[in-house]
Amino acid sequence: MPTPYSDKVFHTANIIEFAKDIEAATDGAFKITVHSAGSLYKHADIKNAVRSQQVPIGEFFLSRLSNEDAAYGVDSQPFVATSYADADKLWAAQKPVITELLAKQGLMPLFAVPWPPQGLYTKAEVNSVDDLRGLKFRAYNAALEKFAALAGAAPTQVESPDIPQAFSTGQVEAMITSPSTGVSSKSWDFVSTYTPINAWVPKNIVVVNKAAFDGLDASVQAAVLAAAEAAEARGWDLSRAETDAKTATLAENGMNVITPSAELMDGLKAIGAQMQVDWNESASDEAKAIISDYNK
Numbered sequence: 001m002p003t004p005y006s007d008k009v010f011h012t013a014n015i016i017e018f019a020k021d022i023e024a025a026t027d028g029a030f031k032i033t034v035h036s037a038g039s040l041y042k043h044a045d046i047k048n049a050v051r052s053q054q055v056p057i058g059e060f061f062l063s064r065l066s067n068e069d070a071a072y073g074v075d076s077q078p079f080v081a082t083s084y085a086d087a088d089k090l091w092a093a094q095k096p097v098i099t100e101l102l103a104k105q106g107l108m109p110l111f112a113v114p115w116p117p118q119g120l121y122t123k124a125e126v127n128s129v130d131d132l133r134g135l136k137f138r139a140y141n142a143a144l145e146k147f148a149a150l151a152g153a154a155p156t157q158v159e160s161p162d163i164p165q166a167f168s169t170g171q172v173e174a175m176i177t178s179p180s181t182g183v184s185s186k187s188w189d190f191v192s193t194y195t196p197i198n199a200w201v202p203k204n205i206v207v208v209n210k211a212a213f214d215g216l217d218a219s220v221q222a223a224v225l226a227a228a229e230a231a232e233a234r235g236w237d238l239s240r241a242e243t244d245a246k247t248a249t250l251a252e253n254g255m256n257v258i259t260p261s262a263e264l265m266d267g268l269k270a271i272g273a274q275m276q277v278d279w280n281e282s283a284s285d286e287a288k289a290i291i292s293d294y295n296k
Contacts, residue, residue: 003036003059004043005160008184010238011113011204012036015059018111018206018231025223030216032057043159047207051105056212062098062112062205063141070279070287071097075114076143076202077279078272080291084240087114087201093293097286098205108213110228112205113235115178116243117198121191122174125258129267138166138175143275147176147199150271164190179246188253195260196247197268206231 001019005012012034019032035041041049046058047065066073074094075081081090091112099109120126122135133152139145140157148155153174158166160181166172167190174191176199181187187194206228213221251257260268280288 001032001034001057001059002038002040002046002049002055003034004038004046004061006037006184009180010242011059011115011235014113014231014235014238015206017234018227021227021230022220022223025227026220030220030223037161038159047107050207050209051107053209053212055209057110057206057208059204059206061140062203063143066142069101070283071101071290073141073143074287074290074294076141076200078143078147078199078275079269080272080276081201081294082117082198084114084201084236087203088236090201090290090294091203093290097290101286102207103210106210107207108210110206110208110224111232111235112203113232114201114203114239116180116239116246117196117201118176118178119182119199119247120174120176120195120197120260121182121187122193122195123191125193125256126195126264127261128263129271131264132174135174136170136172138163138172138177140177144176146275146278147271150274151268160185163187167191178242179250180242183246183249186253188250188255191255193256193258194247194250195258195264197260197265199268199272 003012003015007013016034019034023031043060046060049055050058063073063076066076071094075087075090081087102109126132129151135153137148137153137155138158139148139155145155156172158172163185182194247257
């Protein structure tokens with residue numbers, strides 16, 4: 001099972017527990033070997049590796065697929081869902097649509113776990129959107145690329161393991177990401193300010209090749225599904241705890257954790273509103289249905 005993030009990241013720790021739960025439930029008859037930190041397949045290749053049955057199961061960042069259909073990236077649309085309660089409601093609306101889309105590619109979702117709400121990392125305090133203008137900005141999906149561009153920054157695709165090098169070489173100067181990634185990348189080594197803007201609450205998803213799953217004994221299928229249900233519940237709890245713990249760790253390592261100014265938030269939300277208008281013009285009917293159900 002390939003995963004994109006290191007063993008120190010709570011998503012990976014949760015997946016390792018998921019694998020242990022299945023092994024225990026099957027008395028050791030069914031084992032999953034987790035290959036973390038992109039060591040087996042690079043992040044961008046994991047979904048297609050599962051689809052093509054090079055591996056039976058894998059994890060990836062859900063909104064990486066937003067170029068295939070906007071439905072995959074709803075949770076990374078800025079300021080649509082900015083709390084765990086809202087993120088839970090959004091996932092309830094998103095999951096049925098995602099399940100149908102993935103089924104067309106021979107894939108089946110097992111569980112999804114959110115990152116902590118996304119915050120802003122910069123070398124200096126940011127008081128308005130204008131302060132972001134001209135900065136080289138790390139992006140990890142299409143929505144963040146557009147967000148950075150609308151803020152006047154220059155988006156650059158950089159994967160999580162490459163963040164320290166990207167900052168040290170001047171490839172990027174600012175980023176929006178979770179406190180988890182901020183800590184795992186030791187962001188205090190290259191930036192000094194963290195502003196918890198709670199821009200969105202994106203998810204990782206674990207998918208299995210449907211043909212591979214269908215080939216399992218019924219008892220093993222049941223063990224996998226039960227472990228997946230437990231992993232999703234545990235993962236959401238871990239994410240909530242992670243938000244507080246990792247934000248505290250950033251401060252303990254010398255970063256300035258500052259409350260975002262009203263001017264900054266107004267500017268960021270205006271970008272988010274513009275993105276939602278643009279998104280609505282090109283989004284699929286399935287993606288629009290997610291937002292409609294969520295808003296109800």
